[in-house]
Amino acid sequence: xxxxxxxxxxxxxxxxxxxxxxxxxxxxxxxxxxxxxxxxxxxxxxxxxxxxxxxxxxxxxxxxxxxxxxxxxxxxxxxxxxxxxxxxxxxxxxxxxxxxxxxxxxxxxxxxxxxxxxxxxxxxxxxxxxxxxxxxxxxxxxxxxxxxxxxxxxxxxxxxxxxxxxxxxxxxxxxxxxxxxxxxxxxxxxxxxxxxxxxxxxxxxxxxxxxxxxxxxxxxxxxxxxxxxxxxxxxxxxxxxxxxxxxxxxxxxxxxxxxxxxxxxxx
Numbered sequence: 633x634x635x636x637x638x639x640x641x642x643x644x645x646x647x648x649x650x651x652x653x654x655x656x657x658x659x660x661x662x663x664x665x666x667x668x669x670x671x672x673x674x675x676x677x678x679x680x681x682x683x684x685x686x687x688x689x690x691x692x693x694x695x696x697x698x699x700x701x702x703x704x705x706x707x708x709x710x711x712x713x714x715x716x717x718x719x720x721x722x723x724x725x726x727x728x729x730x731x732x733x734x735x736x737x738x739x740x741x742x743x744x745x746x747x748x749x750x751x752x753x754x755x756x757x758x759x760x761x762x763x764x765x766x767x768x769x770x771x772x773x774x775x776x777x778x779x780x781x782x783x784x785x786x787x788x789x790x791x792x793x794x795x796x797x798x799x800x801x802x803x804x805x806x807x808x809x810x811x812x813x814x815x816x817x818x819x820x821x822x823x824x825x826x827x828x829x830x831x832x833x834x835x836x837x838x839x840x841x842x843x844x845x846x847x848x849x850x851x852x853x854x855x856x857x858x859x860x861x862x863x864x865x866x867x868x869x870x871x872x873x874x875x876x877x878x879x880x881x882x883x884x885x886x887x888x889x890x891x892x893x894x895x896x897x898x899x
Contacts, residue, residue, distance in 0.1 A: 651777070657863065658860075669756045670717060681709040695717065696739050697739075762792065777814060817846075
C-alpha cells in the first residue's frame with residue numbers, strides 16, 4: 633500500500649512544486665512506482681514533467697468534483713516509474729464548488745484510495761493556501777512535507793499551518809504526521825542561511841531533514857524544459873540533493889533502498 637505525502641506550505645516561492653516534482657522523479661528513478669498528484673491551479677508540477685495542460689480532458693479538477701475517477705485522469709510522464717494526475721486552471725473554481733458538497737474534505741481521499749496498491753508513493757503538490765483543496769490533501773495524506781526557504785521570514789505563517797495540521801488530525805485524519813521540514817534555496821556561505829537553519833530547527837525539533845536543497849541555476853532551468861532535474865542534468869548538485877532526500881525518506885520510513893539501486897534506475 634503506497635505512502636501518501638502532501639507537500640504543502642501556504643507561503644509561496646518556497647520550492648514546494650520543485651520539491652514535489654523532483655522528489656517524485658527521484659523516487660521513481662530509484663525503482664519506486666510514484667504518482668505525482670497536482671492539485672495546484674497553477675499547474676506547475678504538470679508542466680514540470682512536460683505535460684501540456686491545454687490538451688487535457690480529465691484533470692484533478694474533474695476528480696475533485698466527482699465527474700471523473702483518478703484512474704481515468706492519470707497519465708504516464710515518460711519518466712521512469714512516474715505517473716501524473718494533472719492539474720487544471722478550473723481548480724481555482726473548485727474551492728467554491730466544493731463548499732456546497734457533502735463530505736467536501738474527503739473527495740480526494742475517495743479518489744486516491746482505489747489507487748493505493750498501484751503505487752509505492754504518492755506526492756501531492758498542494759496550492760499555496762490552507763483552503764479546502766489543501767485540506768483534502770491533508771485528509772488523505774499519511775504525512776506532510778514542509779519546504780522552507782532559507783531566507784528572511786522563513787517561518788512566517790507556519791504556526792497557522794501547524795494549527796491546521798492539528799485540526800485535521802483531531803477531526804479527520806488521526807494518522808497524519810509531519811514527514812519532515814526541508815530547507816530549500818540553501819547557500820551555506822551566507823550567515824543568514826545558518827541563522828534560518830537554527831531558527832527552523834528550534835521551531836521543528838527532530839523534524840528537519842539532514843538533506844538540504846541548494847540554490848542552483850540548473851534546478852531553476854529544468855521546469856522550462858519540462859524535465860525533473862534528475863533527467864535534465866543528472867550530474868548537477870540539485871539532482872544529487874533530491875536523490876539524497878529520496879534516500880533519507882526511505883531510511884526514515886524503514887523502506888529498503890533498492891539493491892544496487894536496481895540498475896534500471898540508471899537513465
